[in-house]
Amino acid sequence: MVRTYEEAVSWIHGRLRLGMKPGLKRMEWMMEKLGHPERRVRAVHIGGTNGKGSTVAYLRSILQAAGYSVGTFTSPYVEQFNERISINGEPISDQEIVELVRVIQPLADELEQTEFGGPTEFEVITAMMLYYFGKQNIQDIVLIEVGLGGRLDSTNIIYPLVSVITNVSYDHMNILGDTLDQIAAEKAGIIKSGIPLVTAVNEPEAWDVIAKTAAERKAKTYRLGVDFTVSDRQATVEGEQFSLVTPFAEYRDLRIQMPGAHQVENAAVAVMAAELLRLGYSFLIDPEHIADGLATAAWPGRFERVSDSPLIILDGAHNEAGIRSLVETVRAHYPDKRVHVLFAALTDKPLERMIQLLDELAHTITFTTFDFPRAAAAEQLADLSSHPQKAVTGDWIGWIGEKKKQMGSDELMLITGSLYFISEVRKRLKK
Incomplete structure (x- = not known):
């Protein structure tokens, strides 16, 4: 049993020896043993090739501006390991990491003896996160970033309030496939029956796959450039300024600190997701929360x-x-x-x-x-x-x-x- 933070992180990183093992069987096994903490997590599930972290940052900032306590699960970390599991942007403590490893380590040892084999590093961290937010420290909402792909990613054990697919482009082709439709099929795996989807996917090849999957699962889709649109974008000294029209509201002269047209897209996707939380799940989010949240959002290592x-x-x-x-x-x-x-x-x-x-x-x-x-x-x-x-x-x-x-x-x-x-x-x- 681990005693110190250093031992806990060393044990987690030691799981890297198992590489990547796509599939949900090990996660299902661990969730069963833990009493299904994932069922108690109110979540937004955020996948896509690029922009996941920035979208998490914008949405977290909006929700915090509205007074909610927001958990996040992101990767990789930039400054310290703990930031992968955070509350309102603050990483959980070293002691909490130790306690979570003490819960998960015996399960990992037991799982290693089964036909499924031992859990990978990412599966262990995902299990820690779901136990933490589902049993130890329940939040108003948790923003969960997909690790790799979507369909077989260990985070896909959840049933979210809203799903997000930022975009689809070429990455991890040795695992996800070497065509956009193959990659899109993996990303589309996070779309759940009846759960609304927000996306900025614009490549026709990828969009066809996303749209078909969403239709099959009766998931109402909100697509950037079609169902919600950006206008009047201009670069500023501080970042970007733009206006946004959604099916439910119009926002003028929104500002963000992170420069780039792609960051405007990420911010627009976050606003659309926030609106779905407001309309579908009674989150009290006002226009000033949107504006203030976007203006203060930051994400290290992104421009x-x-x-x-x-x-x-x-x-x-x-x-x-x-x-x-x-x-x-x-x-x-x-x-x-x-x-x-x-x-x-x-x-x-x-x-x-x-x-x-x-x-x-x-x-x-x-x-x-x-x-x-x-x-x-x-x-x-x-x-x-x-x-x-x-x-x-x-x-x-x-x-x-x-x-x-x-x-x-x-x-x-x-x-x-x-x-x-x-x-x-x-x-x-x-x-």
């Missing part, structure tokens, strides 16, 4: 300006769609800056397409690696670049320090790639 002089931005753009949005956002907000890119990524990403997009943006581009099992070698990344001013470094800490000394007011340092890498960089820069 985060960590220094003004010199200008340094961190962004965990870890797939092609993410990089594309990042490039568009830099061009919209900093059209006159010379951009110095530092990039590190995992090997299971569409690296060639990602690097091509960064090549087009960068004045210089430097590739590095970091201490993570699937991290690509810096040389491997550099080989995919055709940039005339590309470089490789094994010491990204030293590189950042030197580049900061050299930069002028017309330059921008953009550090991007894997969220795991961004987490490491952010911790170092915050020190």
Whole structure:
């Protein structure tokens, strides 16, 4: 039995040896043993390729502005492991992590002896979260982010009040499939019978799958650009400003801190989900709660300006769609800056397409690696670049320090790639 926080986290991370094992049998087994805590969790289930974390942040902020206590389950963490399970943006305590592991560890040992095999790291953390919010600390609402895909993701054990699919694009193709309709079918797996769906999916191939699944399950669908629409979007010094019309209300001049057209989409999806909670489940959410919640929402590692002089931005753009949005956002907000890119990524990403997009943006581009099992070698990344001013470094800490000394007011340092890498960089820069 674990005694300390360090032992608890070490045990959880030790489950990584089991890799990924898609399926819900182990979760169903654990929920049965725990007395079905998932049935007591009032949840919004948020899936999609990109924008899940930001959408969680916007919706949480709106609900908090309305006076509700909001649990969240997100991944990966940026600063500390505990933030994966949070209340009103505050990670649960070290002691609570220890207590949750003490509940789940004996079950994991017992499950290991069955035909299903032992639970993975993500299954263990999901079970901890559902036990915490279902038995130990029940919240007004819990926002649960899908880990991978949807259909066979361990979070899909829940029956939510509202389902959200932010978008569908290419990522984790070795697991989810290599066509948009295959990926969409996995994402659509979170759609539940009779439960309303909010989505920003716009690719026809993916939308056809989402729409067909929703129709089969009689899930009323609210689609961005069709059922609710954004207008008058403009970049501001602080972020973005836009107006929004839904089937139920009209909002003028909403403001968000996180820059980019994609963040406006995420914010619009969060507003639509909040409206469904208001109309379908009697959540008392007023227009000022919407405006205040959006204006104050923030999410670390997403186009985060960590220094003004010199200008340094961190962004965990870890797939092609993410990089594309990042490039568009830099061009919209900093059209006159010379951009110095530092990039590190995992090997299971569409690296060639990602690097091509960064090549087009960068004045210089430097590739590095970091201490993570699937991290690509810096040389491997550099080989995919055709940039005339590309470089490789094994010491990204030293590189950042030197580049900061050299930069002028017309330059921008953009550090991007894997969220795991961004987490490491952010911790170092915050020190």
